[in-house]
Amino acid sequence: MKSIIAATLLVCFFAVTSSELQCEHTQLDIPKEWKDMAYPCISKMRSQVEEELKAAMQYMAMGAHFSKDTVNRPGFAKFFFKAASEEREHAIKIISYLLMRGELTSKVSDLIKKKCKLLIILTPRLTSWANGVSALKDALRLEAFVTRKIRDIIAVCESNPTQFNDYHLVDYLTADFLGEQYHGQRDLAGKISTLEKLMGQHGPLGEFLFDKKLLNDEL
Amino acid sequence: MSAFTLTGAEGIMKTFVAFVVFTSFCSFVLAAEESCFNDVVRACKTTNKMSQFPIACSAKYGGIEADQEYLQKYVNHHFIRSFEYLLMSTHYANYEKNRLGFEKLFRDLSDDTWDDAIELIQYITKRGGEMNFNLISEDIRSEELNGNNFELYELQSIAKAMDIEKKLATEAFQIHEDVCRKNDKFYDPEISHHMEEEFMPKHRDTIRKLAGYTTDLSNLLKGPDSSLALFFFDEYLLKQ
Numbered sequence: 001m002k003s004i005i006a007a008t009l010l011v012c013f014f015a016v017t018s019s020e021l022q023c024e025h026t027q028l029d030i031p032k033e034w035k036d037m038a039y040p041c042i043s044k045m046r047s048q049v050e051e052e053l054k055a056a057m058q059y060m061a062m063g064a065h066f067s068k069d070t071v072n073r074p075g076f077a078k079f080f081f082k083a084a085s086e087e088r089e090h091a092i093k094i095i096s097y098l099l100m101r102g103e104l105t106s107k108v109s110d111l112i113k114k115k116c117k118l119l120i121i122l123t124p125r126l127t128s129w130a131n132g133v134s135a136l137k138d139a140l141r142l143e144a145f146v147t148r149k150i151r152d153i154i155a156v157c158e159s160n161p162t163q164f165n166d167y168h169l170v171d172y173l174t175a176d177f178l179g180e181q182y183h184g185q186r187d188l189a190g191k192i193s194t195l196e197k198l199m200g201q202h203g204p205l206g207e208f209l210f211d212k213k214l215l216n217d218e219l
Numbered sequence: 220m221s222a223f224t225l226t227g228a229e230g231i232m233k234t235f236v237a238f239v240v241f242t243s244f245c246s247f248v249l250a251a252e253e254s255c256f257n258d259v260v261r262a263c264k265t266t267n268k269m270s271q272f273p274i275a276c277s278a279k280y281g282g283i284e285a286d287q288e289y290l291q292k293y294v295n296h297h298f299i300r301s302f303e304y305l306l307m308s309t310h311y312a313n314y315e316k317n318r319l320g321f322e323k324l325f326r327d328l329s330d331d332t333w334d335d336a337i338e339l340i341q342y343i344t345k346r347g348g349e350m351n352f353n354l355i356s357e358d359i360r361s362e363e364l365n366g367n368n369f370e371l372y373e374l375q376s377i378a379k380a381m382d383i384e385k386k387l388a389t390e391a392f393q394i395h396e397d398v399c400r401k402n403d404k405f406y407d408p409e410i411s412h413h414m415e416e417e418f419m420p421k422h423r424d425t426i427r428k429l430a431g432y433t434t435d436l437s438n439l440l441k442g443p444d445s446s447l448a449l450f451f452f453d454e455y456l457l458k459q
Contacts, residue, residue, distance in 0.1 A: 021437060022445035023372050028315060053302070060340070061352060067344035069278040081337055088333065092305070099312045108310045109369045112302050119299055119363070123352050 035102040038164045041157040042103055045169075049091045049111055051149050054121045055142055056087035061124035062135050073207070075214030076132050083139070090177070097172060132207050133195050140188040147181040154178075191219060278347030282398045282407030287348040289394050290339065290410075292356040296390060297336035299359060300383055304329035306369040307376055318449075320456025321373060328380060328425075332387075335418070342413060356390070373449055374436045381429040388422035432456075 037045075063080035066073040095111075098104050104111070112119060129135040154173050157166040198206030213219045255276035262274055308325035311318040340350050355363075371379060395414045398407040439448035 021374070021440045023374050023440060025372075025446055025449075030315070057298075057352070060337070061350070063337075064340045064344065064350035067341055068349050069344065069347050077341075081341075084337070085333070095305075095309050096312075099309065099314070102314050104309055105313045105315050106370070108306050108313075109367060111306060111309065114363070119302060121302075122295060122298055122355075127352065 032102075036164070037101050037103060037166060037169070038157070041153070041164075041166055041169065042098070044153040044156050045094060045098055045103075046111060048149060048153055049094050050113055050121060051146060052087050052091035052094065053112065054124075055146055056084045056091065057121055058124040058126065058142055059084035059087060059139070061127045062129070062139065065128050066132070066135070073132055073211045075211035075216075076135065079214050080135070080139070090180075093176070097169070101169075131199075132210065133192060133199060136188060136192045136195065140185060140192060143181060143185050143188060147178065147185065150177050150181065194219070278345070280347070282405040282410060283343075283346040283348050285402075285405060286394065286398050286407065286410060287343065288351075288354060289356075289397060290343050290348065291351045292354045292359075293390055293394060294336050294339045294343070294350065295352060295355050296359055296387065297332045297339065299355070299363070300387065301329050301332040301336065303367065303369060303383070304332060304380070307371070307380070310370045311376075318373065318453045318456075320453035320459075321376065324456050324459070325376070325380065328384075331421075331425075335421075338417065342417075346410070358386070373452075374433065374440060377429055377432050377436060381426060381433065384422060384426050384429060388419070388426060391418045391422065 059080045063077045063084060065071060066076040066080065095104065112121060126138060129138065150173055154170050157169050157173075159165055195207065195210045198210055200206075210219075255274065258274045258276065304325045308322050308329060310316060311321040311325065343350060369376075391414045395411045398405070398410045436449075436452060439445065439452060442448055
């Protein structure tokens, strides 16, 4: 009887020790001198991820509005859904840049901030528009807002208040991000101008034609 | 003679009244079925201003009106998971974790849930509904309120991903049940068919893939050199 108990205990002991899963690894010792981004700059870049995702969700709301049967503008819907995915790609580009500079090793869960612990970026501010022109105008205002935010990051990362001029980041933001912003804004402004003139005399017909041109990528 | 004619006249009168009642009832029922047509007829009468009589011709039929709320919640569920997968992918892409295979795994999951959400918004509007970005189901809300950590170790992160995918899959089942089995007010096989075609096979395959990964990883991590095993597993994931 005692030998049976002893044998069972021995088997249990081996079972417990031999199947231990090594899920975690030891702490690493990597030099940190190469990480030279200043804290205010990192903080600004982190918040820009959320700004880009908020813009993506606002475009998503525009796409959803123009997909409705009572609105029925598939060209506008296609344009805005594409813009939503592009804004998400911008957010991913910013994340990639931060990762390249050695950041985002902690507080990744806080990257997309939560209000009362819920994801606030989910709820877009505006969800319906009277016509296509007003949506395009709101899109242009949104792009101008995001451009200002990027310029704020550049201002902070250049000198104020860090005293460390982050040349590469400023260069990257200026060339890649600002370039794309300005091109996008010019594109939207041109579209608004065309559409408003079309609608001046022909109202719904103008918007209908414009929508079909957008759908066929003719604009 | 006079009594007969009186009864005959009464009988004819009663039949006539019954006929009038019956036809008006029928036309009332048919009119309800043809409300779009009737609205257009009324609006297009030359004496009427089009704007005075709005035309109620929407694409809504079947169960979309009642089920719309659950589809909207499902869309928002997808968006939340898309962002969560993006955070998990970010964590594995930093220089301390440096697991590019895991980064790719979660980035693909994030992209898939994002695209599914857009596709579902387009589906809701195709059925005549609209999107509401404010609705979140209670389960997800309480999960979010309990706090979430996305900076996990490898096996834990795959386990979390599998739980997330199962939640998405189960919600698709619930929507399917709502429109077909659970209620007697309507029956909408189109919505359930859409769930069956567009979501259920994808979920099934992803869950099976992730379950396979947990099996492999837990076996690898039991061995003597778990770090080397993780390196090779990560390389393998990059090729998937």
